Amino acid sequence: MRISTKLIILELLGGIFGWIWIGAYIASLYFLYVALANDAASAWHTAMNGGLNLLLRMQQSDESEQLEAIETPSVEANKV
Numbered sequence: 001m002r003i004s005t006k007l008i009i010l011e012l013l014g015g016i017f018g019w020i021w022i023g024a025y026i027a028s029l030y031f032l033y034v035a036l037a038n039d040a041a042s043a044w045h046t047a048m049n050g051g052l053n054l055l056l057r058m059q060q061s062d063e064s065e066q067l068e069a070i071e072t073p074s075v076e077a078n079k080v
Helices: 003-037 041-071
Strands: none
Touching: none
């Protein structure tokens, strides 16, 4: 593949990514407006708390898996 073809593809992918980014920004502004206009503070807090709880549980499960990997003896060590 020629360099000019690679550059065209990269420019196309960058443009698509940029338009998706702009669309996501506009959608986030719309959702913020809807949340504030409908006085949905309780729903907002519920969503944020749910997201934070999910992140904390994921982090705790990762830490417990790492501890299990450290504490569990290998099968090779138990062979006679």
